[in-house]
Amino acid sequence: MKDYTELAHFIIEHVGGTENVKALTHCVTRLRFILKDESIADTNALKNNDEVLDVIQKGGQYQVVIGNHVEDVYDKVIEVGKFVNDNSSDDTKKQGIFNKFVSIISGIFNPLLGLMCACGIIKGLSVFIAALGLISNKSGTYIIINSTGDTVFYFFPVFLGYTAAEKFKMNKFVGAAIGTALVHPNIIALKGAAPLFAVLKGTIFQSNVTTTFAGIPVIMMSYANTVIPTILAVFVASKFEKFFKKIVPSVIKSFFVPALTLLCGVIITLLIVGPVSVWISDALGHLFYFLHDLSPMITGLVVGSTWQILVMFGVHQGITPIMINNIIANGYDNVICCMQAVPFVTCAVVFAVYLKTKDKKLKKTALPAAISSFFGVSEPSIYGVTLPLKTPFIITLVSSGIGGAIMGALGSTMYTMGGMGLFAFPAYINPKKGFDMSFYGTIIAVVVAMVIGFVTTFIVYKDKNSENEATTEKKEEDIEEFITQEVFSSPVRGNVIPLAEVKDEVFASELTGKGVGIIPEEGKIYAPADGKVTMLFKTNHAIGLKTKSNADLLIHIGIDTVNLEGKGFTAVVKEGDVVKKGDLLIEFDKEFLKANNYDDTVIFVVTNTDQFQDVLVGNEKKADSQSELLAVAV
Structure with a gap:
């Protein structure tokens, strides 16, 4: 198992230290902090770490999205921070009523979700094999398996x-x-x-x-x-x-x-x-x-189309107990269960992107994310593929809504708390009647929604750099003709490489925005445009600027150089300073970085890319302070 000690130290430091943490839990993909003061957490630093998928502040929680290995990271954070595994924070004074509710429900149910899914799988397995006629539901084998799965619920x-x-x-x-x-x-x-x-x-x-x-x-x-x-x-x-x-x-x-x-x-x-x-x-x-x-159809449509948004903000934790209550009180749920198509649609959409894209980095991210979604964990797909690309995310919502509507119309019903993704299907088998329209309707809805999501994505999706080949070629020939806002010069002298070739998954996949990489020939970083210093990491290895066009520029020196804790970096400016194009910002020791085996590639990106019509990348191979590398266009 990978050692996450370094990541744990990084996360604790950038949420404000152990003294700023009131409580910590985790779900399937996220560390869920309740902080004394969220304003002192360094959200940008966390988001820029290549082992953190995203940071979400919602429901009174500071959620650090890690991915499928979150439990290992959680254990290491608990160990490093010497936290008590306590979900009991009552930090509700500054929260609204809804945030209080989400915080309470999350704290109570999160520790049980894994066990509930496990028992749901066991219980669903007993119903499944009985429905197939392999065993009688009166046999001792069935009773033992079913009772084992039913233990947590009873x-x-x-x-x-x-x-x-x-x-x-x-x-x-x-x-x-x-x-x-x-x-x-x-x-x-x-x-x-x-x-x-x-x-x-x-x-x-x-x-x-x-x-x-x-x-x-x-x-x-x-x-x-x-x-x-x-x-x-x-x-x-x-x-x-x-x-x-x-x-x-x-x-x-x-x-x-x-x-x-x-x-x-x-x-x-x-x-x-x-x-x-x-x-x-x-x-x-x-x-x-x-x-x-x-209207079962409209109810299913609403649940299906909004579920991924609820998951994205982490507030689905406040709704899941309604489904649990329905199942426990009435023996079934036919409302909230209409979200069953969501992870499968996400899988289909992301797989279509994987097949269609020519971006090697995106392919590398998409395939494991699609597989993860198939088994019910969609956060890697959301934060790594669909949300950054926007259109696939919208397709996912629409297709999932259609799947939910079909489930509602065909009477899909969940009879037990099932597993996630593929393992949830046995929960839709009627324990008294076996395979009926509840089960078949769910299969039909999922298949139809997946086909719609896959086909639509495959037809509509195009890599951004190939949407208009003629325009792209023209951009490379003469970038200035297409600039309607602002042009940015190179922040350092050196050799320019495509962002996809940067040896950092987060930057290379454009999760932080479009831009370029520069292999520096000197240890000096200059302002690429007039602007204001909005962010300066304590380690001085990265700096953020806000320009007159409201572009947020990030200049990140080296890969994983945050681990040097500021050694080899000297900032000439401070946060809040107003700078002119060409002003010296940071000096760094190239030889020191190389001696310590650090990649010194300078990453230069526009972090709020989605706020512009486009971010244009020049065709310069060799850069100096006069080279125009990036521009934002309206």
């Missing part, structure tokens, strides 16, 4: 109790004990007793009172497989715990506080919190199914 209150306690900063084992009490056989048995009377008669919330506690009627509910009751129960219990910690003497605190918290938490939950939260769960389920019944 005892969900126990797992949720633990993670919710982490989030609400209370004793985690007391939280788990509260969840356990809700599924204790004796408490469950009380629901089956003869009803004393009913409440809310004639409504969807009608419930029986089957027992009493100290003379107080108890509305017994089924808490196995529930979501909201456990979360609210632990939240209420956390308040009790804080209160008891203040009043219980220290000599007996270690056992009296847990005892009182558990007792009060369970009693209050059974009397008030439990019934109310079950009614909330029922109301949510009815609301979504009401919308689905109004």
